[in-house]
Amino acid sequence: MSLADYLLALRNHWVGAVALSLVGLCAALAYSLSQPAVYAADANGFVTTGAGAGSGDNVALGSVGDALSKSRAKSYVDVATSRATAQRVIDQLDLDASPSGLIGQIEVEQPVDTVLLKITARASSPELAQGLADAWVTALAAEVEEIENPDAVPDAQVPEVRSIESAALPSSPISPQPMRDGALGLLVGILLGVAYAALRSQLDRRLRTTQEVERKFGVSVVGAVPATRGLEHERGEPAELAVAASDEAASFAAAEAFRKLRTNLSYMDVDDPPRTIVVTSSQPSDGKSTVSTNLAAAIATSGQPVILVDADLRRPVVAATLGLVEGAGLTDVLIGRVELEDVLQEHPQVPGLFVLAAGGTPPNPSEMLGSRTMRTLLEQMAREHMVVLDAPPLLPVTDAAVLSTLADGALVVVSHGRTLDGELESSLANLAAVKGRVLGVVFNRVPRRNSAGGYYGTYYGRDDATGGRRRRDRRGRWGRRGPRK
Structure with missing residues (x-):
């Protein structure tokens, strides 16, 4: 990685x-x-070979004495960590401890090329650590004296250990x-x-990035809709369109996302742009109805008349979402019960947006959507309008795949962080099986911390599509300055 x-x-x-x-x-x-707190205290001992060994009367003898002291100092490290030395300290301080346990609290070090022995004692209190370090040097000196001069000969010229620095009282614990x-x-x-x-x-198999979709499946991501509270609503409840929302500040990012999607569709094929578009998804909860309704509204605001068809004959929601009448609709037109002009409803807030509700629920939705009558109806509507079909999801049923063969292409809606890569793979395979054209993928519910969401949050929070800089007035409403120069 x-x-x-x-x-x-x-x-x-x-x-x-x-x-x-x-x-x-x-x-x-x-x-x-x-x-538990642990305190450490250091005491130093000095190894000497006697008064004559280091005197200045004989330089050669002094050099021999210094070498002997260094040699002895290395050996005295083992003596310092012996049980005999530890027992002397126990007797001296009247401790209730075993020699082996006490040795674990002591560290003896001989600095390189010196005759010094550094004794570091660790204990649970500053006083005990100080007393233990000083007592250990004294006990080591006594043990060395017994080893080097077992007969206790007075003034014998033998190596000995002398205390040169007493331990200081620790001021803070080392652990x-x-x-x-x-x-x-x-x-x-x-x-x-x-x-x-x-x-x-x-x-994690959930789809999160544009690069991941394009790399794995070879399809373009043509739109990214940010997660906006205004677009979320319960199924079947009326919802406000982003491009016609009363709270412009709250819906601005979403509205710009759908305008950008509209622009991307118009530039897919400049000579012959798609006029009949199927909007579908892998699963029912991916937000394909929200994308289809807002995309149709965005197209209508550009001056192009558009017909939004609720082609989800199993669970229609478009009419209820837009607050329109759910009565007669697509199925009634297909069976010849009514004429198209009689059941088209124009949205009251978006001129040029016409809605064809689903109508009654037929027993054979797939056959009805794939019929020659449906093809003829789509051709009729596409003569003067763009047509956006809100189709069922691809995985549960085949309706959307069937519709894609009659339309100029399909948009597949992917829910950011929810749709699995396997679901999108199966959806694209279903379209490929019937030779349906995939116009691209639309990422829905993109969080603002995501790269796309961050783009909307920073750019669209300040500037509109024309370059005018947006700001709040004294009443908290969003206004617009002139375009940036």
């Missing part, structure tokens, strides 16, 4: 990544704060360190979050 792929994965699955980061931070802090542990926990949590997002991105 490239850096762009990781960033995209984090954007799509940021909730889980943030949650794992916080879990890592909280777990590290909880563990750190639950640990735990909540800041350090929290930073490490946060780092681990972030790494886990990135790994989680990358894994979810690899396993």
Whole structure:
């Protein structure tokens, strides 16, 4: 995966990544704060070979003495961590501990090329750590004296350990360190979050990006409709069209999205642009009726008369959504019960937008939609109008695939972050099986944090389609300045 792929994965699955980061931070802090405080104190011993060994009377003898002291210092590291030395400290401080357990609290180090022995003692209190370090140097000196001079000969020229620096009282514990542990926990949590997002991105089959659709399926994404509260409504309830909404500020991004979709359709084939368009989707909940109604309204506002046909004869919603009469409609025209002009309804807010309701529910919708009568009706409507057909979803039934053979092409609506790649693949395969033309894919409910949604949120929040800069007046209404120069 490239850096762009990781960033995209984090954007799509940021909730889980943030949650794992916080879990890592909280777990590290909880563990750190639950640990007992540990204090450390340092005391230093000096290894010498006696008064004569290092005197200035004989340089060669002094050099030999220094080498002997360094050699002895290395050996005394093991002596310092022996049970005998630990037992001396226990006896001296009257501790209730075992020699082996006490050795675990001590660290002995001999700096390279020196005759020093650094004793570091760790304990649960500053006083105990200080006393333990000083006592250990004293006990080491006594143990070395017993080893090097077992007969206790006075003034014997043998190596010995002398205390040169007593331990200072620790002012703060060396452990735990909540800041350090929290930073490490946060780092681990972030790494886990990135790994989680990358894994979810690899396993997640929901469609989220234009590049993903175009790369996997070879079809163009011709529109991206941002998630807008004004477009969401319960099935069958009246809904306000984005291009005719009273709250212009709330619907502006959606209206511009449908105008852009209208423009893209007109430029697909300049010499022979599509005039009969089927709008469908993979599943019923992808928002194809919302896209078809608003696309038809956007086409009508450009001055091109358009007929919106509710071709979903199984679950018609167009008339109810637009607040029109649901009585006679398409099925009645197809069986010759009424004439087309008698059942066309013009939308009261969008001049040039005519709606043909579904009419009665027939027992054989697929056969009726694929009939020669339907083909003739579409040709009749397309002579003076553009025709937008709100068709059923592709996966549950074959109606939309049948209609695509009679129309100039089909738009497939994809719900951002909901539609699976397998669903779109099957939908496109259904259209290909009947040799239907796919005009493109329309992404619906694109969140504003997405690249497309961010575009609408930043550009359309300030400027309209003509370049005029938008702003609120004193009453909170949206107005327009002149076009930018």
